[in-house]
Amino acid sequence: MDLQNYLESMGTKAKNASRILSFEKSENKNLALKKMSQALIENKDILITENKKDIDKAKLDGMKESLIDRLLLTEKRIVDMADSLIQIASLKDPIGEITSMWKNSDDLTIGKKRVPLGVIAIIYESRPNVTVDAAGLCIKSGNSVILKGGKEAINSNLAIAKVLNQAINDILPKGTINYVNSTEREAVNILLKLNKYIDVVIPRGGASLINFVVNNSTVPVIETGVGNCHVYVDEYANLSMAEDIIINAKTQRPGVCNAIETILIHEKIAKKILPSLSKKLIDKNVEIRGCNKTQVIIPCTLACEEDYKNEFLDLILAVKIVDSLDHALNHIYKYSTKHSEAIITENYSNSQRFLNEVDAAAVYVNASTRFTDGFAFGFGGEIGISTQKLHARGPMGLNELTSSKYVIYGNGQIRK
């Protein structure tokens, strides 16, 4: 069977499964999640063996150590994946909730009811745990899922998908969890045109994957991830709080999208905070690239336009001294990818202006941008962080994997 037929047939199966899943009982969905969790533990040796094939190939190919680490499955990581499914089972079922209900002027009772999206495709890079999390969140929210992971993790992902499918075989319809068994780029091209079967595609990965999906998909896309995030240290900031937040937001996990890339410092407090802050950053191995005003205060390399524009995703921090809140707001407007932005201030009016005027998925006063994720927000899980404005913005939990339908109760009404 060629790739087109293979994927269309997968789309058909997923669509058919989604019809049944849409009114599946919570009890069955939770049972399936528990069986999946159990099956991961029971099959851990198989999973580790299959994962070793991917790890060996990655080493041969000279993959970076940090990427190999992301790819690696250990017994501990398999237990964590299994636990995450139990955690998802314990969440409230979003489906069936009536989010609002009213009578219209014709005496019709109109309710807005939460329903699944249908078929969700997720295209991601190398971390095998995404396979488990995505399948779990989609099942809980009554959706079927088509998964396409990176070619580096093909053996691990196929093994995981097989184990999960065996676990739910007697409980949920066939076609609930689908893994694309192909390492060809063409498979992604074909998937992106299957809008007849797929209701939404969520790309998870770097900017190039996301742009490729946006530019080629006829399936509606939810963009995730790219975060060029800022902390603005206001004239009225608590400086020790500012230092703690900047160090946390830059160094706690520099490779993730909610880490910061640039700090903006009000000129009136720059001399007070920069020497001590830069010492602490250097202690954490952070390279500082500053504007020319920064260079007057601390030794650092000169930041260029590109430094303000792109994510470093590394232990590098750009610094710019600004002369006002407006200057900071304009810099953020120009360079932000609208992911997470923070102000550190004790001034009430400045905090309110920042909250109102900054256009981003998450806008913070006096807290680290690192909190932008579904677990920290209390959603109990996360399928990604949307950086677009349509449908979902910010961390996406179970509710963001749902749509709605209007249910209307009449007693013979006709339109005049």
Add this chain to the structure above:
Amino acid sequence: MDLQNYLESMGTKAKNASRILSFEKSENKNLALKKMSQALIENKDILITENKKDIDKAKLDGMKESLIDRLLLTEKRIVDMADSLIQIASLKDPIGEITSMWKNSDDLTIGKKRVPLGVIAIIYESRPNVTVDAAGLCIKSGNSVILKGGKEAINSNLAIAKVLNQAINDILPKGTINYVNSTEREAVNILLKLNKYIDVVIPRGGASLINFVVNNSTVPVIETGVGNCHVYVDEYANLSMAEDIIINAKTQRPGVCNAIETILIHEKIAKKILPSLSKKLIDKNVEIRGCNKTQVIIPCTLACEEDYKNEFLDLILAVKIVDSLDHALNHIYKYSTKHSEAIITENYSNSQRFLNEVDAAAVYVNASTRFTDGFAFGFGGEIGISTQKLHARGPMGLNELTSSKYVIYGNGQIRK
């Protein structure tokens, strides 16, 4: 200036305007809407003169009478457009509403706040009132708008856009209302690739326009409109109610998307309802195309596969006799465009199954499908009816033209 530069420059202006509009006071937005309303009345002679150019050309080109009527501006219609802006001004401003707020386990207070989408592009066919309604709803919801109407209405639409822009010139930022002054198809192609500036595109028109937009846009799309809608007359229906609803849903305005195209009748009551119903339909000039079981009961032409599959948008009705609720559900699952579906029944369990299992934007018990629109639902306005599941489903009012951002109040929290 070539078309690409012209539209990019329009996109830039609209984007810049949207930044200011996003925190514009309600008072100013409402003042602008009232001035726009007033300006339409004051300039009605100019609008009628410009509209006459489009009407004359349409007649020369041999346009269908019903389409010429949709294009026509009369004094009465201009007053109606002006009134609709006053109506929009009177609606509650959706922007700034905190739809939920909670504390997370780190003691952060997290609020979900309603914000504008940004820049909305609307691509539509010939009705000039869309220009006014769309501009009004976008302004009220804090969005800037790029409008591209059909070439048949170019003179009318340019005149309306000019009048509206003059009216808001001193109140809202330049670039709030943008009308694409081009009748080239290429303009649509270019617009659909401007995802750098445009946050969402809404096509309003026939299936071919919508498919073109879905297949060619890198801007997120909200699909509207196509409605292959059904009424299922259950074994336990009140037959006189069923007749009234079917006649209303088919004949009150046959050319619109929430009119019905097919009725499904349970075999146990087919002989009771069909003779009387078909007489009433024929009196209303409706042509009936029935299945072979229908033909045994009433004289009619035989319905083919295409009759069940497509919208007639005309005084034609397909009839199918089914042997069970499941049969009806399967027919609807196969042919429905998931717009509006109705069951007529007095049986509680059947009504619940229909509401739960039919996947459509609006699912009715004992009422006409003609109620699926923003005015009938009580939204006070409508930008279209979404038939997709992402972002908005069903009638789209002001809330559906908004996104959200999380505002987070901390006191120094960092991520552990």
